[in-house]
Amino acid sequence: xxxxxxxxxxxxxxxxxxxxxxxxxxxxxxxxxxxxxxxxxxxxxxxxxxxxxxxxxxxxxxxxxxxxxxxxxxxxxxxxxxxxxxxxxxxxxxxxxxxxxxxxxxxxxxxxxxxxxxxxxxxx
Numbered sequence: 330x331x332x333x334x335x336x337x338x339x340x341x342x343x344x345x346x347x348x349x350x351x352x353x354x355x356x357x358x359x360x361x362x363x364x365x366x367x368x369x370x371x372x373x374x375x376x377x378x379x380x381x382x383x384x385x386x387x388x389x390x391x392x393x394x395x396x397x398x399x400x401x402x403x404x405x406x407x408x409x410x411x412x413x414x415x416x417x418x419x420x421x422x423x424x425x426x427x428x429x430x431x432x433x434x435x436x437x438x439x440x441x442x443x444x445x446x447x448x449x450x451x452x453x
Contacts (some may be wrong), residue, residue, distance in 0.1 A: 331355050331442045333425050338447030345451075351425030352445055361431040363408045364440065365399060367421035367449075376435035377423070378410060388427040390409045390435070393419075412425055414449045422446040 332354035341347050349365070363381040378389045378399040387399055398411040406423060426440035431440035 331427075333427060333442055333444035335423060335425050335447035338423060338449045339374040340450045341384075341450060343416055343421060343451055343453050345415050346411070347415060348412070349423055349449070351404060351408045353406045353408075353427070356453070358446060360414045362428040362433040362440075363399075363401065363428045364433070364435075365408075365410045366426060366437060367419075367423045368380075368446075369421040372421075374424070374437050376437075380408065381433075383433070388434065401430075412449070415449075416441060417451045417453045420449060420451050422448050 334352050335349060337347060337349040361383050362381050366374050367377050367428045367451060368374040376390050377393055377399055380387050380401055389397060397415045397449040400409045424446045425444045427442040428438055428440045
């Protein structure tokens with residue numbers, strides 16, 4: 330059974346940094362696509378970042394571009410989201426997701442596996 334477990338969330342002041350981790354229970358980390366989404370109170374789940382193994386590319390939502398970085402450590406079966414210059418608008422529950430679909434991008438429906446989420450709160 331595939332499981333993804335997020336960690337690293339917490340409370341941080343605006344302008345600060347945080348690194349989220351997503352540990353996979355299987356080789357799903359080596360699947361074609363790993364991504365991060367987030368969901369703020371009263372909002373729909375939105376795309377944050379994606380890493381494609383097949384083409385080696387990473388893509389980011391415009392709202393986080395230049396501030397967030399997605400990375401993988403295959404040996405540790407873990408994907409990371411490094412967040413810098415955090416803003417109060419970044420406050421949300423962050424979820425990692427995995428897809429076998431090689432061209433998966435920014436739609437939640439493209440992803441097969443999801444973590445439980447980790448809360449990130451950015452204070453002003």
